[in-house]
Every structure is written in C-alpha cells, then in structure tokens.
Amino acid sequence: MPASGSSSVQAARRVLADRLREMRQDAGLDGRALAAACGWHPSKVSRISTARTAPSADDIRAWCRACGREDQTDDLVASLRAVEGMWVEWRRMEHAGLRRAQEAVLPLFERTRWFRAYSSWFVPGLLQTYGYTEDVLRAVQRRRVTVDDVADAVAVRMDRQRVLYEGQRRFAFLVEESVLRNGLGSADTQTEQLEHLITVSALPNVSVGVVPTRLGRTRMPVEGFWIFDTSQVNVELVSGHLTITQPSEIAMYADTFTTMADMAVYGAKARALITKALDLLL
Known part of the structure; x- marks a missing residue:
C-alpha cells in the first residue's frame, strides 16, 4: 500500500x-x-x-x-x-478516466446530510458552474490522465449538484479569498463563477464563508478537505486522495474547520469580497 x-x-x-x-x-x-x-x-x-x-x-x-x-x-x-x-493515488483512481472518479463519490454525497468543505485552491465542486468545472477537470486531465472524458465527467459533477436542492441537507463552505482570484480559465468563466457563488450563497441551507487575505491571521491555509456528516473526511493532495474515518482525526479536521470558520466573513461582507474580485475582471 x-x-x-x-x-x-x-x-x-x-x-x-x-x-x-x-x-x-x-x-x-x-x-x-x-x-x-x-x-x-x-x-x-x-x-x-x-x-x-x-x-x-x-x-x-x-x-x-x-x-x-x-x-x-x-x-x-x-x-x-x-x-x-484509505489512500488512493490519482493514477489508480483515474486510470479509466475522470467520469468514473466523479461517479464513485455519488453514493457518499447522496447519503450525507451535513456537508462541510474548506478550499484553498478552487471553488468547491458543488458550487461550480459548468464552465469552471470544465476548466478544472481539463487542467487535471492534461496533467495526469490519458483518457479524455472531460465532457462526461463535467456532466456527472453537474448532476451531483442536485443534492443542494434535494432532501434536508445543510452545507457550510469555506474558501480562501485567493480562490476568488485564482486566474483559472477566462475572464468570462471567472465572472460567471463568482456571480453564481453570490447566487447560491443565498440558499437557506447553504453558508458560504470567505477567509480574508490579511496580515496577522492566526492560522495559515491548509489542504482542501470535505467533512461528510461526522463519519468521513476526504482530502485531496497532490499525489492522491485520502479517506479518513478514524474519529480522532475527523475531530481534528472538524476543529480546523471551526477555526477557519471563525476567521471567515459571511453575508454582506463575503459578498463584498466576491464583488471586489468581480470588479477586477472588468
């Protein structure tokens, strides 16, 4: 292993x-x-x-x-x-293409009722637009996947977003402010994504927090991770995909999420940071 x-x-x-x-x-x-x-x-x-x-x-x-x-x-x-x-290298997970890797996590998303996600790289997948997802997965495909099934993989991820609107689910998303200006794709893609982020943050079951980039912060950015209820954590690293089910480590990620959440801004303040990033695209 x-x-x-x-x-x-x-x-x-x-x-x-x-x-x-x-x-x-x-x-x-x-x-x-x-x-x-x-x-x-x-x-x-x-x-x-x-x-x-x-x-x-x-x-x-x-x-x-x-x-x-x-x-x-x-x-x-x-x-x-x-x-x-528990530990899967990307080359093993994605050897048959990106679509299957996207499909593999669907049962987990469907059974989860409380989602917590922190991202220091990209807008989390459930909040992505079609164009943004296409750019993300295309970059992944070019870097490490020989099979080109990006269009199918994007369709699977877009379909997965229905969990935002089905059932009694809660979502808490945290992104670093740098995510709003990561330069991925075109200006049009970025504009559409940031506008969508504002829209989806208004959903009653969704919380979107932005961790401001500023001096004096007490906790530096960490690797992106998802917490599914209180039973599992998924972490995407450069070399592979980590699944954590040990309660003590899940608690560590939950504590980290709480720390980052305390540093984030929400509502009008979060929208102001998103709007500021939008203005830089004009």
Whole structure:
C-alpha cells in the first residue's frame, strides 16, 4: 500500500496487525512456528505483526490457515481492502478516466446530510458552474490522465449538484479569498463563477464563508478537505486522495474547520469580497 502521511492509515494497519498477532497467540504459535507453517522467513511474521509491512490477501489466507482460523479469512481480507482504500493515488483512481472518479463519490454525497468543505485552491465542486468545472477537470486531465472524458465527467459533477436542492441537507463552505482570484480559465468563466457563488450563497441551507487575505491571521491555509456528516473526511493532495474515518482525526479536521470558520466573513461582507474580485475582471 502506498505510504501516506496520515496517522489514520497507520492506525488502521496497526489494528489489522494486532488482530493477526492475537490470532497467532491464541493458536499457541510463536513467530517461527507460524513462519514455518506458511513457508516464510521468520522476519516476515515480525514485520506483519508490527505493521511495518502490510500483508497481502494471500498472506492473510496463509496466516489464518496456519492458525486454524480460516473462518476469519474473509473478514480480515475485507479489513485489508478497507485499509488499502484509505489512500488512493490519482493514477489508480483515474486510470479509466475522470467520469468514473466523479461517479464513485455519488453514493457518499447522496447519503450525507451535513456537508462541510474548506478550499484553498478552487471553488468547491458543488458550487461550480459548468464552465469552471470544465476548466478544472481539463487542467487535471492534461496533467495526469490519458483518457479524455472531460465532457462526461463535467456532466456527472453537474448532476451531483442536485443534492443542494434535494432532501434536508445543510452545507457550510469555506474558501480562501485567493480562490476568488485564482486566474483559472477566462475572464468570462471567472465572472460567471463568482456571480453564481453570490447566487447560491443565498440558499437557506447553504453558508458560504470567505477567509480574508490579511496580515496577522492566526492560522495559515491548509489542504482542501470535505467533512461528510461526522463519519468521513476526504482530502485531496497532490499525489492522491485520502479517506479518513478514524474519529480522532475527523475531530481534528472538524476543529480546523471551526477555526477557519471563525476567521471567515459571511453575508454582506463575503459578498463584498466576491464583488471586489468581480470588479477586477472588468
């Protein structure tokens, strides 16, 4: 599994390693006996038991078989898949194109009732216009995706915006002021996007905050992230996509969101900053 800086991934790997180690102990096997039963070098058992090396599905099957606990195989392999799914490199997620990557998150958006999103790069996807989304995804496609299905991917993202208007959902969006002037696309695209941002901020279930660019701020911008209810955080990094489900780390992102929200301006003050960015396009 690709290494990431998140302690969520490491913690999940340790939980799986602990379960395997406890299974070995319950079976009355030491590391050497288990290694001999599996046909491995003893150091492999040690590395898996201490989470220094992630086991493969075949490793787990052999481990369970040696311990006489083949009834646990499916559950442990499923746990392994869950750990592997926490960190996904963009090249793996987008190898078949951008449309599938957009479709993959739709069930998450449909079941979520409370959205919190912070962005230091772009206007969040649920608030984007067609033209802005097209420019964002086209830039992504040119940088790292060989398949050109940008038009289909844009259509999927536009359809996903229906969650803004369906059901009893709440949305809190925070953007850095620099997002309003990121220079993406043409002046017409930027103008349409900023005007749309003002419009959608008036929805009764939507809050849009802008974190002003000014001296003396107490917290610097961080990577963009989404919080879905209180159960999951998604983070988009340069190298890949991180899914966080560990409660302690979700709480860290929630605290960061609160800190940024306290620094943001809303309502008329937010609209004034958006209008100022609009005026610079004229």
